Amino acid sequence: MITPRFSCAQTAESVMISVYCPSVRASDVEINIDGNMFSLHVNPYFLRLNFTNSVVEDDASSAQYDPSTGYLTVTLTKEIKGQEFDDLDLLAKLLAPRPTVQEPLIETQKLSLHDREILEAAQNDWQLPQRIPPLEQPSLTIRVRYGFLDMHSGYFTNVAYTENEVNELGFEAEVLTPSERRQRRIKHEDEKWDEEHYMADFADDGYIQELTRWTHPYLSHTHKVTYTEKENATMLNLPRKEYLLTDVQTHNLYLTLATILFSYAYDMRTNQCDPTPESAWTICSLTPSFSALDPPPCSSECDPKLGFSLNEISSTFVASYRRSFAFPLYRSFILAEKCRKRTVFRCLLEMKDILDHHDVYYVYSKVWLDDLCVWTQTYASDDVFARLGVLVKDASITKDSIGWDLDQLEDVVRQHPHEGEQREVDSDDE
Template sequence: MITPRFTCSQTAESVIISIYCPSTRASDVEINVDGTLFSLHINPYFLRLNFTNALIEDDASSAQYDPSTGYLTVTLSKEIKGQEFKDLDLLAKLLAPRPTVQEPLFEVIASQSTAEDPDSLVSRAQNLSLYDKEISEAAENDWQLPQQVPPPEQPTLSVRAHYGFLDMHSGYFTNIVYTENEINELGAQIENLTPSERRQRRIQREDEKWDEEYYMADFADDDNIQELIQWTNPRVSDPDSFSFTDKENMMMLDMPRKECKPSIFQTVLLFAYAYDARTTRLDPTPESAWTICSLTPCFSALDPPPYDTEIKLSTLQLSVDEVSASLVPSYRRSLAFPLYRSYALAEKCRDDVANILLKGKRTIFRCLLEMKDILDNHEVYYVYSKIWLGDFCVWTQANARLVEHSTISSDTVNVFASNDILIQLGINVKDTLISKDSLGWDIEQLEAIVSQSQDNARREEDSDDE
């Protein structure tokens, strides 16, 4: 556990505790007040303060978290109004554990044998209730976790990396080693790696996870995969005109109010959604959040497109070749990480992405809301919703007013605000051909080996029948 930086102040009525715990989820905060003892737990932070006077939680007490600064402000009422709390600036004293009561020492003048029947001692021990044992154990340990005053923040020469939608975020993974983030491929250095280093680690991780035998087994026995391929995605077959549900309307109201410049590359996020929707038949499972994050390079390695260095970020029109370059990492990851690893299934997911784009902004937005809801309800991967999907949903609803201050011409903005550019992108995605050679693995050779083996087996079977 980490002891966070904190300060304490007071008014005549209350004590104010300001705690620095960046990149945390306010809903996970656990606060307990027991007389003079205040404790707070929010993974990975733990803080226990022992004040000189008693505090209480009442209607005047509150806890407010500001995600922009990372500070949690807790206001607790004094049990006795107007009472002065001393030494609030002595942080080490506040962190000191509550003193334990010491048993008095006695001098033995004389002793008398008090030996008891061993059977009697056993019976008395057995009669101790579980509650008595817990009280005894708690009294002995007092459940005190070690704490120390956190050192002041030191200036560093390293440059903190920026990531997320249009590289607008940083600091969200400062304490990632204390979380169960299984998709992180960058390790503890995630906040300091350059974009080129992140991309290098992503490619290395994909090569490590690639399993030729796994792929050949799925290619040879693909009955389940063929059922997934034959399934029809309702988001593609539904009519273009529909009404958002009450839940979707509430999610829209909770969207951040911010301006973003257009970036057409973010549509590759839909590939991971299409894969999970097809493999779960649009009924998300507890593994859906992991699947979506693992198949999205923007999440697992903070490595967004473009993956072709000749493409400029300001581009609003993507050619078929540029779309192909953007989808190659998604194909690679779909063949290296999830349960079903099939090139044919990846092709079907690309077709789903194209059809979703062709249906326009409203359908895209509904799919993103479903994807966002999956991540928002995960205790670890919700962070990717904060730094990617929330902003992407705002971008999807973009209109001329959102980009009026950008350097893009008004004509381009009007085109972008309509569905035209998304429909054209959908056409290019549908026309895209992701060759097996472009994935960097010997897929065609492996498939040929499996096909040849199956042909030989069939010929041997026919020979036996004759």
């Protein structure tokens, strides 16, 4: 646990604690009051303060989080109004554990296991170790930015304390340049590529063939889409922002959106529109701009004013195809081909709902999906979507462009049908 930076102040009626805990969800904050002890927990931060006098939670108490600054301000009511709280500026004294009271020895052998656990917890008093947080020093390195229009930073500062299995950059996510992120992503894909897994799915493709015949319900809609109450509530909670974009930025956003929709289409096809607990992992793992903070850039020869080209669309999807062959349970070229279908705003809302309810991967909703939903609804062009949809459908991704010997592996399976049926079970199967 990390002891966050904090400061305390007081008025005649209240004590105010200002805690710096950037990039957290306000709904995850846990606050407890026990007499003169205040404790706060929101992963990965823990803070326990022992005041000289008692505080209480009442109607005048509050907790407000400002995501733009990363500060959580907690206001607590003094049990005795007008009482002076001493030493609020002595951080080490506030962090010191509460003195333990020597309890008489109890013969624990006669207690049940449940009662012994309760006794040990009470005696321990959950006095987790704390240290005075260091003063913030000016960084000698330039913090990079990422996400929608490169507007975000700091979300992966404490990534070592979260179970983010899709983050391929580790703690270096805050310092790697875009070109370094791309190199790291390609290297990780090559390491995860498993020839036997691909051959096995090619040899025994009965279920994959069934998945490719499935049709997403949205593709059969001929009437006007009516949003549900839940979707309307989500739209009302989206940020109110105005975006001033260049032609290149707009062009890149459409390309990024296409790769995100590919990941959505893969997950929805493999679970047939019934999201599972693994859906958040699947969507984030297959999206380069999430897992490696590596959105597709405008190619060097493209001119955004002239629109998109088939070659550019094909190049954009190469990364999505590679990831669909390296990470998820089903790894098939024909399955990847089926995932290039156009659905937009409602799909973004569904992805946002899936990620918002995940304890770790909600971060990708914050740095990408929130703004993408606003931009798609307010600024994106229906005409561009229509043209882009046609290009996505007509684009050709060759197996040679993936970088792995897919044709050769498939030929081996055709010549030796049982070659790929047996393989070792790996962690992805589990």
